[in-house]
Amino acid sequence: MKQLLSRLKPYSIFIFFVFMLLLTFPQNLSKSSESSRxxxxxxxxxxxxxxxxxxxxxxxxxxxxxxxxxxxxxxxxxxxxxxxxxxxxxxxxxxxxxxxxxxxxxxxxxxxxxxxxxxxxxxxxxxxxxxxxxxxxxxxxxxxxxxxxxxxxxxxxxxxxxxxxxxxxxxxxxxxxxxxxxxxxxxxxxxxxxxxxxxxxxxxxxxxxxxxxxxxxxxxxxxxxxxxxxxxxxxxxxxxSPDEVNGLNWFQDSITNRYIKVEKDGKIKMYHMDNKAVDKKVEIKDNQPIFKLNLKIHIDKQEIQEFGRKHVEVKELTNKEQDLIKESIRNEIKQSIDKIIEFKGGNQVYEKFYREERIKFKKFLNSLENIDDFLSKVIFEIKIDLLDD
Amino acid sequence: MKETITTRQTAIMASILLFANKILTLPSLLYEYAKGDVLLIFLMMFAIDIGVLFIFFALKKKYKDKSFFTLLSEKLTRPIAIIIYLSLLVYFFLEILVNYNVTGIYFKTQIYHNDEKIIFIVLTLAIFAVTAAGGFRGLGRTVEFFYYPIILGASICILISFFNFREPLVLFDSTAKSFFIGAFKHALTFGDSFILFLLMDKIQYDEKAKKKILCYVLITMGIVLLIVFMFLSIFQNTAFLHSSAISDIILLSPEIFSIGRLDIIAVTTVMFLTLCQISIYGYILSDLIKNIFPRISRNVCIFIVIVVFLLLYALVFNTADVVIDSARSWGIYLAIFTQYIVPVISSFFLIGKKKEAQT
Amino acid sequence: MFFDVDKKINDLMTELHNSEDVSSRFFDNGNIRLGMIFLKSMTDDALFSDAIYKPIKEFKGEITVENLINRILINGAVNEIKQEEVIDKILKGNVVIFLSNDEKIIAADIEDFIMRVPTEPPTSPVIRGPREGFTEDIKTNISLLRRRFYTKEFVVKSYSVGKYSQTKVCLVYLNGIADQKIVQEIEKKIKKIDIDGVVDAYYVGKFLEERPKSLFKQVGNAEKPDIIAGKILEGRVGIIVDGSPIVLTFPFVFFEDMQNSNDYYTNNHYATYIRFIRLFGYMLSVIACGAFLALRLFHYNVIPTKFLITIANTTQVIPFTPFIELLFIILLFQILYEVSLRLPSYLGLATSIVGALILGETGVNAGLISPPGVIVVALAKIAVYTLPEQAPQITVLQILFLFLGGCFGLYGVVAGIFYLVNYLNRIDSYGAPYLAPYSPRVCSDLKDAMIKKSLVDMKKRPMSFENQNIVRQK
Structure with a gap:
């Protein structure tokens, strides 16, 4: 026995491994694949x-x-x-x-x-x-x-x-x-x-x-x-609703392509936005949070669609047209924000204030009875620039 | 002939130990205490670790080839040295049990959903036995070999996680009390630099050793901090739901990466990391026993470690809760004693030496 | 004094058991009688006639030992030998000459046997670079190396190994470059070899390895003189064994097999790329089967859904469990490989048709084996030949990793890799760590490891093992 043990000693690790393998081997040999179990x-x-x-x-x-x-x-x-x-x-x-x-x-x-x-x-x-x-x-x-x-x-x-x-x-x-x-x-x-x-x-x-x-x-x-x-x-x-979602999307950098609907005198015109830049800034003045949204929008002038007519091409947007587009965007945003205020949301705005004006914002929040109402106290300053080519 | 390792291998060993334990549950657990300031806890603890490293450098320079045990025996008498080493034994057994449980749970949730823990025990102990019996030089080289694959794996995870990056981290958002409680409660997971003290007689210490070790340790710390930073930036509010940082940071990888579960990269990296760490701990444990009982052969020491581990696992620490509870109660004091107080005590040996020189 | 030449020849004939190929000739001019004995199978008849018999016959003066050596037998090596060397010289293709007027004995080398000419070895063909390969003749092999080193520093030391075979083993190295300790250690080990016979270089190689029982080869080998010359220039020691076209080199490190002679005759960027492919192939061949089995048995959640669907569909009707299925395919492949290796080439083609088309295709169609299983095994088996030198150990490792993956899942495979690396890290070959220059890292050797730098950047010789002269170029 002693002789056998001394002979096996150099292979002890190998034997240990084989033993370990044998311990689980029979069970695994007959194991079916997981995808069939x-x-x-x-x-x-x-x-x-x-x-x-x-x-x-x-x-x-x-x-x-x-x-x-x-x-x-x-x-x-x-x-x-x-x-x-x-x-x-x-x-x-x-x-x-x-x-x-x-x-x-x-x-x-x-x-x-x-x-x-x-x-x-x-x-x-x-x-x-x-x-x-x-x-x-x-x-x-x-x-x-x-x-x-x-x-x-x-x-x-x-x-x-x-x-x-x-x-x-x-x-x-x-x-x-x-x-x-x-x-x-x-x-x-x-x-x-x-x-x-x-x-x-x-x-x-x-x-x-x-x-x-x-x-x-x-x-x-x-x-x-x-x-x-x-x-x-x-x-x-x-x-x-999809329109309200669109309104909130004006805050998103990632969404750069969409149609803007403008309605005037019963006529509907669709303008194609093919690029957008969003700049969001926050500040708190005298415990009044202000959210500044600066939108830079590029309108594709080759793709303006009037309701019931083919695509028309224009060389330049008139001031009136520009004002109408801006007004339409502002309305969309306002409607959406109103809904978010109504249902006490506004995570992104909250986070933005918290990150950039933490001390003042905390003070502002403390002044509120319910922090869920914070969005209703925020002033939104929206600036829209329509860019030329 | 005494087996020694090169300075680079020493640096890598310190880095591996620094890396392990910290990239799984720790960021998530600390988030409950310190929110985004988890990163600052890491920075603080790492700074302390570097401080401990400097004590080691000075000690190694003064007492070149002396083992830590001899040093303790000479300066504080042998019985005290034995008491310190016994407490170290308990500390390392607890550490190994914590690691075993944390990684065991991680592997189970990630890939071994239906299988028993026996697989981990069998393999982990087998690897520990083989590497410890194979000698310190082999272990040093092995750890050196796996350093780059581990760093590569972690870097890939960090790289993929950039696609999920959401918002920058909010710092200084927790109270000082919760910050320090968080750091205190998880003391056991930090303080790995201390291990170099126990190996000091087996390290070839050349002129550039200090620079080399610091360089590797700082790089590894940087990678750990990056993982923690990405984890906190990606999850923030939900950080407490994600208990495996390195896997979770690539969880939300975008469609271009939808070629399967990419966390397999993280899992494999953690596997190598765990095996390296377990081997080092195993060797140190057997070395501690060898120091306390010098007449016992290395193989018997390994055998004792395995038996004690199995007994502890089967009789006392058979559930993760018991282990974690121990680590967060008496384990904290033990960790603080071994990781920080013992190095501080040993720093007095430096002063003593100076006085001797003056006289 | 008169010596009985006939008796001496007869005694030798008896000692050589009157073998068929032992031949003797006598010459007598009245004054002196010469007895000559040699092996017909080892000598050149024409050479004997022209260089030995004819000059003796035509010599007009007195035939003495001095005249024979200096004036008569002037072609080839002629030496005076001792009595105890006689048999050895005869066996090695010498004609041994006895004189009736002198007790001195002369041996003239007229060795000649059927030899292969140096051709391109089938195991290491090159696109660019020298095409000549070593042959079974030690003299040819030495001359092939000599032609690359016109220097007095190129040293050839010869030993005779094997009780019965008395095989000539030569140790070649560059003096002033190769470490003398390594040379002495190898010399010592060669002298210590006590074996009945040496049939091939690997016989000697096994005795020179530090861990001869290990699965892993610890000896460098090549069939091409340019490769060996390159290694000798790096400070390695070559071992040439008579009768073997393989030349061995020591010390050996694992990454030597990642290098190929082609790498040195091509762009270094391409060589780097190919080395990574080889490494990938090596890893794939070792772990692919085990990892695939682990995924199927333990971690189906890791497999991408689309791929999993394919696997689930194709394995639906397979009667075997995944473990047995893969084992079956691997063994089938190995049997076919062995058969195709041993059979003549015209039959080998038939075997591959039977194996690939009939067994593979029919097996899949009959639902005995699944296509993903066949693909994985085929991939693993083909990838073996990215490093043909490592093929035997890879084949064994494949099976080991299959068992590890099948019994323990991915953790088993990873633990296997960890153990493997740890084991290899404990092997040293004459002071060279087996996994150098990566563990331990040897910075200067990294220039010719996985990433190959240009030859002009390789200013130093490898430092993974001892060298007498580190500077390679200035």
Missing amino acids: NAIITTVGIDKKEENYELTLISFTPTAGKEFVEVYDLISSEGDSISSALKKAELNLGRVIEFYHTENLVIGKEAQDDIVEILDYFVKDKTLAFSSVIVGTENSAKEFLTKLHKQNDNPSAIINELMLHNSKSIYYRKPTIEDFFSGYYSPLKTSYIADLGVNAEEEDEQSESQSGESSKSSRKIIKNTGEVRMFKDGKMVYKL
Whole structure:
């Protein structure tokens, strides 16, 4: 024995490694791949029905074949909590449900009141990535996803397509879970999510075509409404209309391309803005916060559209035209700010003051009864320059 | 022949220890106390670390080839040296348990969602045993080899995180009390420069050593600060939700990077970092035992460390909560004693030497 | 005094077991009788006739040992030898001559056997640069090196190794550049070798390695004189073994295999790029299979969704678990590789068709193996040949990393890399750290490591190991 041990001594480390490997080897040799044990969920929909939660999951179903195909199943389950609904879905699916590959989370109208709890659960307990996109809908998430699933096997691709565009034109930042929480945990507790809706007309056509033939229509039945849902303290308080969203977008550096609608004497003219520069400054004078917004806008003179007429080309904008454009922009901004004041938002303005005039701003906040009202006390000085070529 | 490491390897060892522990949960935990001033806590603690480094430089210059244990024995008597070394043993076991738990949780949440901790224990102990038995020179070279991959991994993470950069950091936003409480509560995670004292007899100290070590340490500190800065700038209000800074800073990478989970870069970097750190700690632990019980062979010391670690893990520190609680209660005092008070005590050896010279 | 030449020849014939190729000739002019013995298989018949027999026959004066050496046998090496050297000389292609009037013995070298001419070695073809390669003849090999060093400092030391083979082993180096301690240590080790026979250079190499039981090679080797000359100029010591076209060099560091002779005959920027490709290929070949298995068994969350969908679809009907599937593909590949290596080239082609087309394609179609598995293994196996010198160890490492990835996931693979580096860091080759110039870092050697600087920038010889003269150019 002693001889054997001394002979094995030089190889002790190697033997140790082999032993370690052997410890786990048999178990792993017979282990199937994770993708066959776990479900690959690409989109999750959550609805609330009275006191129950309904989960709608779009799950990838592996399909063997010579050609590459992507088959997705729609599974829904109900439970008195999300975890119990999830358990039922796991039983239906026969696989463990993980959300590592989930890109979108659709929250139905009723469930939007519990959005914080829902997101908290998915992020902390179910490994949903903070970068997943949240989508709100006026319909139920199940209805939304069912229709989307009928149109295209993988709804996440369509949602991403729409949201990717949307993220460039909606107020605030990319509508991810991280952004939602960032707003929720800010002093004003205001957050925003984007809205997608079902296109009613397309829906009808879809059902007609389905009665005639079984092939799926390529036309989209989902639309980007351009609306944004505003949440205060985790509860939905208001849905910003596309015009109001546009009004807020004047504060955004990133959105540089849009049409400006000018209405005069019943005539509508559309001016194309092809570039924009935003300069934001804040100051507090005698406990009065002033937000200075300086916009430098470039109008594409080759693309001015009068209602009912073809595009017209002008060499120069008249002073009157310029004033009308500026007036239109001011109105848009004012309407949007009024709504934000009404529903006690204004994270970006708050942050700007806090960063640049912290001491004075704190003093100003202390003078308020409720900091949620701060935006109503802020004076907005808006200066607009229309640039020539 | 005594195994020694080069000055560069020493500098890298100090840098690796400085790097590890600080780029996962620490920024998030400190945010609860100090908001954006977390960066200032890091700066303050790093400044103290550099101060400790200067004590080490002076000590090493005076007592070239003496081991720290011999020095303590000569100056403070052997029983006191043994007591200090025993407290160091407890400190390093706690440190290794904290690291093991923090990284274990990190790996579990990032990639090992369904698997047992046994994988980490088995591999970590195996690597520790192999590297410690392989000698200090091999360990020094190994750490040196992995320094650039680690720095590269961290730099890639920082680079990607620039795409998520939101707003500049708001500094001086916390109260002095919460600032210092934050620093105090997480004392165990800082103060790594002290480790060089324990290895002082195994370091080849050339003329440029001071400059070299400071250079590497400052570069590493810069990278850590950059990670912390990016983390706080990106998350701010939600910083407390994100418990793994280096992975989370690349979490929101834009569409162009949507080629999968890029945090695999961070995970791999942390893996190498952890293995380097565990190996160094493991070697130091076995060295501490060897100093206290000089008759025991190195391999037996390694065996003792493994057995004690397993016993501590199985019987006392079997959950992360127990470990973290210990680190934030009695562990703080132990850390302050070993990391800061012991170096300060040893700085008196310098004064003593001067007097001897004058007489 | 008269010596019985016939008896001496007969005794030697008996001692050589009257082997078929042992031949003897006698010459008698009445005054003196000469006995000559040699091996027909090792000597040139024409040379014997023209350079030995004919001059003796035609010589008019008295045949003495002095005359034989200085006046008669003037072609080639002729020496007076001792009795105990006789057998050795005969075996090495000498004709041994006994004289009836003198007890002295003479050996004349007329060695000649079938030899390959120096051609381009199949293992290291070059686009630019010299195409000649070493042959199995030690003399040719030495002359190939000599032609590159017209200096008295080029030293060749010869030893005889192997109880039965008595193989000639030559140690070559540049005096004044190579470290004498290294030379002496190698000499000592060569002299210590006590083996029955040496068939190839690797036999000697194994005895000179510091860790002969290690998986990793610790000896540099090349089949081309330009490569060996380059290494000798760096201060390394070359070992030439008779009968082997491979010349060994010591000390050896891992990054030597990253270098290729092509790198030195091309643009240094391109060489740098190619070295990174080689490193990438090396890493890919070692860890690809293990990492892929780890991802499939432990970390499916890390795989991008699109790729995961492809994997899930293609592995849906595979009857094996991922571990067994990959193991199966690797073993299948290795079997095909071995078969194609051993078979004649016309059959090798058939094997590759059977392997690639029939087994691979049909295996995938039949659902026995999955395309991603085949792709990963094929990639790993092809990438091995970015560093052909390391191929044997890479092949073993592939399997080890497959097990690590399969049993412990990505942490296992990373821990494997860590251990590997730690292990290699503990190996020294005659004072040269195995992973130099990276760990420990040797600044001046970085000029010819992963990043290759221009030749004009390489002012110093490698400092990873001892050199007598560091300055290479001024």
